[in-house]
Amino acid sequence: MSARMLLVGLFALSLDALGQTAGALEGKKIAVFDFKVLQGAKVQSPELLSDECRGSVANETRGEGALVITRENMLEILKLTGGKCKEGECEVETARNLGVDLFVAGSVTQLDGELMLSLMAYETRSGQLLQQKLISAAREKALLDLVRPATAELVRDAFGLGRGRGRRRQGPAGPNGKIAVSNDFTVEDDDTVACTFESTPPGAVVRLDGTLLCSATPCSKPVPRGNHDVTMELVDYDEARAPFKATQNQQKISLTLQPTFGILTVKVQPPGIKFTLDGKAVEGEVDKRRLPYGSHEVLVEDPCFEATGERFSLARGESRTLQVEAVPRLAALKVQSVDGKGNVVDAEVWAGETKVGPTWKVHKLPLCSTALEVRNSLGDQLPIKPNLQERQQTVTNVLIVNPLDDPMTGLAPEVRAERRRRAWEQLASPYQVRAGLATGGAAVVGAATVGVGLAWWLESARRDEAALRYGSAGTDFDALYG
Numbered sequence: 001m002s003a004r005m006l007l008v009g010l011f012a013l014s015l016d017a018l019g020q021t022a023g024a025l026e027g028k029k030i031a032v033f034d035f036k037v038l039q040g041a042k043v044q045s046p047e048l049l050s051d052e053c054r055g056s057v058a059n060e061t062r063g064e065g066a067l068v069i070t071r072e073n074m075l076e077i078l079k080l081t082g083g084k085c086k087e088g089e090c091e092v093e094t095a096r097n098l099g100v101d102l103f104v105a106g107s108v109t110q111l112d113g114e115l116m117l118s119l120m121a122y123e124t125r126s127g128q129l130l131q132q133k134l135i136s137a138a139r140e141k142a143l144l145d146l147v148r149p150a151t152a153e154l155v156r157d158a159f160g161l162g163r164g165r166g167r168r169r170q171g172p173a174g175p176n177g178k179i180a181v182s183n184d185f186t187v188e189d190d191d192t193v194a195c196t197f198e199s200t201p202p203g204a205v206v207r208l209d210g211t212l213l214c215s216a217t218p219c220s221k222p223v224p225r226g227n228h229d230v231t232m233e234l235v236d237y238d239e240a241r242a243p244f245k246a247t248q249n250q251q252k253i254s255l256t257l258q259p260t261f262g263i264l265t266v267k268v269q270p271p272g273i274k275f276t277l278d279g280k281a282v283e284g285e286v287d288k289r290r291l292p293y294g295s296h297e298v299l300v301e302d303p304c305f306e307a308t309g310e311r312f313s314l315a316r317g318e319s320r321t322l323q324v325e326a327v328p329r330l331a332a333l334k335v336q337s338v339d340g341k342g343n344v345v346d347a348e349v350w351a352g353e354t355k356v357g358p359t360w361k362v363h364k365l366p367l368c369s370t371a372l373e374v375r376n377s378l379g380d381q382l383p384i385k386p387n388l389q390e391r392q393q394t395v396t397n398v399l400i401v402n403p404l405d406d407p408m409t410g411l412a413p414e415v416r417a418e419r420r421r422r423a424w425e426q427l428a429s430p431y432q433v434r435a436g437l438a439t440g441g442a443a444v445v446g447a448a449t450v451g452v453g454l455a456w457w458l459e460s461a462r463r464d465e466a467a468l469r470y471g472s473a474g475t476d477f478d479a480l481y482g
Contacts, residue, residue, distance in 0.1 A: 024161055028101045031074060034089055035106040041115060043108050043140055048145055050106065050115065057104060059160060062452030074098055085091035095124040101158065102149070108143075111136075114211075115143045119150060121158035124234055131158035133251055138210035145209060149224035152191055163384075192222040193246050195229065198254040204232040234259050237291060261290045262314035265321040266298055273326050274302040275309065293318075300326050304368035328366035331388035335359040337398040345372075345400045347376040362393060375400050 013429040032054040037043050051071075058068040069077075077098050095103045106119045110122050116136040123130055133154045137143040197206045199217040205211045206221075209227060209228055213221050217232065223246045223329065230253055232240045237257035266286035268275055275282055276299050293316045299309035305326040336346045337359040349356040349363065357363045359374065367390050374382045386396045 008253060024064050025061055025159060026100075027067040028064075029099065030057060030061065030068045031095055031098055031100040031103040033074075033103060034071070034095070035108055037118070037174050038107055039107040041108045041110040043115065045115065045140070046108060049108065052144060052147040053104060053119065053151045056148040057155055059156040059362050060152050061159070061353065062415065064161065066326050069098065069100065092127040093150065095122070103155070114138055115140060117143060117147065117150075119147075119154050121154055136211050142210040145212065146224075149191060183357065187223065192224050193225045193250045193251060194220055194249045195234070195246055195253055196220045196272055198252065199232045199234070199240070200256045201234070201237075204234040204237075204255075204257060207231040209235070229454070230255070232257060242399045259317045260292060260316040262293050262320065263288050263339055264296070264314060265319075266324065268324045269325060270326065273300060273305055275300045275324065284439055288319075298322055300324065304327065304329060304366065328368070329390050330364050331367045331369075331390055332364055332388055332393035333372075333388065333400055334393060334395045335384070336395065337374060337376075337400055345376065346423070347374045347398070347400070349373075350375055359398070373415045376400060 011217075032050060035046050035053075037046050043049070054068065054071070063093060083344065083370055091105045101124055102121065104121050106117055108115060108117050110116070110396055113138045115138070116134060119133045119135070121130045121132075122128065127387045131154050133150050135143065135146045135150045137146060158460075167453060176352065179382040184264065197214065197217050199206075202217050204217045206217060206219065206222065208230055211228075213219075225246050227243065227245050229241065229243050232255050232396075234257050237259050240257045241254040242253070244251075244257055264283075264286060265288055266275075266277070276297075278296055279288060281301070291314055293314050295311065295313050297309060300307060305328055308327050310322060311323060312320070312322065328387055333349070335349050337347045339345050344360065347359045349359060350371075350373050351365060351369045355422050356365055356369075356372075363389075364447045369388070372384050374384060376427070380400070382398060382400075384398065388394055
């Protein structure tokens with residue numbers, strides 16, 4: 001039997017089965033080639049994929065007058081026609097050897113862990129690509145489930161098949177010999193429905209049966225009728241998954257995603273001190289910061305404050321404001337204030353605008369206290385800079401001289417200078433640098449203040465103005481008070 005006779009026999013048998021109906025593909029012969037599996041794609045049963053495609057083509061073209069050739073018939077025809085191209089190597093030439101008008105081919109590859117199937121519909125004579133469709137899935141079973149609906153859509157678009165297919169039938173002859181026409185025909189429901197996908201919060205990626213459907217919710221997409229699994233993913237949220245059955249248009253699928261974080265705000269008093277969050281130094285403020293749910297720790301790590309803080313647990317979706325009261329590191333200070341004769345002078349120690357207490361008593365104060373000074377009853381103010389040590393006592397000596405009580409007033413200048421020189425040596429010696437002090441004895445004369453050495457307040461009975469000069473142990477007192 002010749003190949004041509006075999007083809008005629010096959011097609012005649014098909015047309016007998018179809019009857020005398022006329023369709024959009026009347027007399028067309030269609031082949032579906034086995035899919036190629038490209039290197040690296042992990043597919044166990046590619047034949048199942050192509051069989052599923054072939055079944056979908058047969059289903060979509062049923063009643064259109066077309067013949068879908070089986071795999072067995074294709075192999076037999078190729079043997080008889082002596083086709084040199086093997087199936088899957090040069091599809092257009094193979095289709096011409098088969099004598100088909102249209103054919104569908106496909107190839108499977110793997111990209112980023114997902115299987116991807118490219119479906120293509122061709123017109124044989126011209127070799128023109130009529131339509132192409134790409135589907136993907138994480139697993140071979142999920143890909144197999146997508147082949148049939150994807151092929152149906154490909155065939156309808158490529159071969160020009162309408163959504164509602166039917167035929168107008170002639171009715172029986174009327175009483176006057178006229179031929180009646182019946183508009184009764186069958187309309188098939190579309191095999192896809194439009195579904196709306198929503199998530200709380202919005203912005204989630206939607207996957208249908210393991211295949212990417214849309215990049216951000218809310219979105220509306222066509223979905224094949226039937227059972228499906230939908231997955232929604234969003235950064236910092238647990239994946240949400242649910243099964244559903246697509247049955248009708250405008251169907252809504254909504255899922256709530258559970259956060260994997262809580263929100264933390266940290267307020268530290270006093271502001272600006274250094275602290276860590278989970279062992280890492282914080283730059284700036286912690287204001288409504290997302291943190292993974294679970295245990296966390298805020299700890300003050302500042303040289304001026306104790307290492308205090310709080311360990312706490314942050315729940316999913318919890319918003320918490322943490323108040324941290326820093327505790328200053330403490331030191332002890334004793335200020336000893338005397339006049340030029342070594343007599344005790346009553347005065348007070350101040351830290352800025354906060355009174356620490358009287359001199360000659362030991363006071364606890366913050367280690368990093370600033371603007372320390374000694375004030376007497378006349379309003380004189382003497383800045384001091386003691387070298388405070390944490391949990392240790394520091395002693396600072398302050399010399400306060402009142403020139404109005406100077407017993408040397410009226411003496412000759414050279415006598416006055418010599419006596420003052422000796423007085424300096426006697427007074428300065430006890431107030432030199434001691435353990436815990438950063439400077440030597442300081443002095444206040446009238447309203448004048450200095451940091452190191454003596455300051456002399458020159459006052460004349462004939463005027464109210466004063467001039468201040470500074471000196472040290474090695475300064476010529478004739479130049480200071482001449």
